[in-house]
Amino acid sequence: MNAQPFIVATAGHVDHGKSALVKALTGTDPDRLPEEKARGITIDLGFAHLELPSAAHRASATLHLGIVDVPGHEDFVKNMVAGVGSVDLALFVVAADDGWMPQTEEHLQILTSLGVGRAVVALTKIDLAENEALVQAQLRDKLADSPFAQAPIVPTSVVSGRGLEELKLTLAQVLSDTPPPRDIGKPRLPVDRVFTLRGIGTVVTGTLTGGRLRRGQAVVIHPSGKTARIRTLQNHNRDVEVCGPGMRTALNLPDVEDSASAAGVQRGDVITLPETGAPSPAMDVLLEKSARLTGGKTGGARPLRDGSLVRIHVGSANVPARVFFLETGQLCAGGSALAELRFEFPVFAFASDRFIVRDWSEQATLAGGIILDPDACSKRFRTEAQRQLLDRRASSPKDAAAFVQTLLARDGAVPRPGLLLKSRFSADEISEIVSHLAAEGKAVVAGGMIADAAWWAALRQTASAAIDADHRAHSERAGLPLNGLRT
Structure with a gap:
């Protein structure tokens, strides 16, 4: 069976029924902390899993939804943001008896800024609505100038069960038309939860992006730079050999201390491969x-x-x-x-x-x-070359050619291994761009380096002039020593 993973995050104001809706959809209560049970509100991230048949015309396709339930209280927005960095779809939850509220708006702005482009709106507590049509009209008005202007609105009630099956169908329809998470060969797991199990050791969880992680694989933990080896992996409490992009992933790292230690792995750390680059103090x-x-x-x-x-x-x-x-x-x-x-x-x-x-x-x-x-330098920040790089990348953030060309234009020449390592482009995509630029005469590939063609031509001209000048001054020499060109 073809299984396609996606990540869905709830969003919305406190007490609008996000966690209750997740429980009604999945059978899993995402509120796991005793304080959450006592106060009746979500404080930290909760997680659940839902499998749906794809609405697309693909045989035996199943959608595996990892659901991240976020807190809606304004005091816990920092926890909400920690869970929505890699989301395919937002499940906006708005209570019919309350309507659009401050945290509904703030969550909308956060998800918009993070580039989330798809949403489904669950109009909860519909049995308490005095005027359902009026509430829906208000939602349309609030969504009008956002990326979610055309998001479907599904009235629901966890008490009566109204709309729950329709909501599942709507989620399947929207996600069936959503491109799957990309595998660019650069796995990253932003850690959103850390805990220790007796006899097992430290376990970290997160949403995997950019590539695959395997059992037994060596990984590095940033920003500390500590290394570890994956003993086991799980996806939604199931042991697996490999996890890929878009999967909720749990890693057992037995040789690493947990967050109880200041030196241990923490929420906010990133698990990746040793060859995927290093942290930076400025961007x-x-x-x-x-x-x-x-x-x-x-x-x-x-x-x-x-x-x-x-x-x-x-x-x-x-x-x-x-x-x-x-x-x-x-x-x-x-x-x-x-x-x-x-x-x-x-x-x-x-x-x-x-x-x-x-x-x-x-x-x-x-x-x-x-x-x-991602590897900025304060001394370079206000130079014209850096300004040109930033301007072009800002206007073309998904254009691999723009990223390669701006780097060559700024630096002249760069090592080919690791070119644009900390980017969302695969090695094959970058190699194809380099070959294309070389074929067009815009870049030169030589000795493991890639150079801007104009910079390379100017360098050769400068070197030739230096050799000629040295020969005129020292005709008895066999040639100009290499160190003479470096000065």
């Missing part, structure tokens, strides 16, 4: 501040100012950083700006990864953004 980015940020008690509408101390949520990490703009002194609602993020500690992320900016006290979502250069 150049494009920041975007939603035009929908017009007020509210959280202060999210206030301008984001140059030099601000903020929290960057990327993957499952929550990292203190300062923001430095390339040109402007501040970023206002509805605007965008190039900036450099300088982190309190190194961060492992790829070019084209998206992230969220929140204020230092975690009271407001201030902006979103996309990483353009």
Whole structure:
């Protein structure tokens, strides 16, 4: 049977019935903490699994949905963001007796900034609605200028069971038309949960992206750089030999300390392969501040100012950083700006990864953004070459050729092994681009290096002139020593 994994995350205001809906759909109660049971609200991430037949015309296809249930209370938005970094579809939950509320709006802005493009809206507690049509009209109005303007709305009730089967069918229909998560040969597991089992050791969980992990494989934990070996893997409590992109994945790393130790693996760490690059203390980015940020008690509408101390949520990490703009002194609602993020500690992320900016006290979502250069250098930030690189990547964040060409234009020549390692492009895609550029005369491949053709021609001309000058001055020599060209 052909099984296709997808990740679905709930979203919505506190007490709108997200966890109850997940339990009704899957039979699994995602609220696992005693405090959650006592208070009757979700505090941290919860997880469940749902299998649905595909609505597409493919024989024996099954959709395996990993469901991430997020907290809706404003005090726990930081936990919500940790669970939605790799989501294929948002399940917006809006209570019919309450309608659109502050955290519904904030969750919408977060998911939009993270590039989530598909959603289904569950209109819960429909048995309590005084005017169902009016509530649906309000939702359409709120969604109108968002990526989810055409999202289907399904009235539901976990009490009567109304709409639950229709909701499953709608999820299957939307996901059947969704491209599967890409396998680019660069697996990354942002850790969202860590625990220890007696006799087994440390277990980490997360949503796997970018590639496959296998039992027995050696991995590295960023940002610490510690290495480990995967003893076992699980997907939804089932032992497996391999996990791939889009799968909820649990890794048993017996030789690694858990989060109880300051030196142990933590939420926000990234499990990857040793050859996939290293963390960076700074990244150049494009920041975007939603035009929908017009007020509210959280202060999210206030301008984001140059030099601000903020929290960057990327993957499952929550990292203190300062923001430095390339040109402007501040970023206002509805605007965008190039900036450099300088982190309190190194961060492992790829070019084209998206992230969220929140204020230092975690009271407001201030902006979103996309990483353009994951290995930034503050001395290079304001150079014209870097500005050109950032401008082009900002306008073409999915164009592999643009990423290769801008790197060559800035650096002149780069080693071919590891070219654009920290990017969302596969080695084959990058190799194809390099071959195409070389065939067009725009790049030169020589001695394990790739060079910009114009830079290479200028270098050869400079070298030739230096050899001629040395020969005129020292005609008795057999030639110019190599060190003479390096000066």
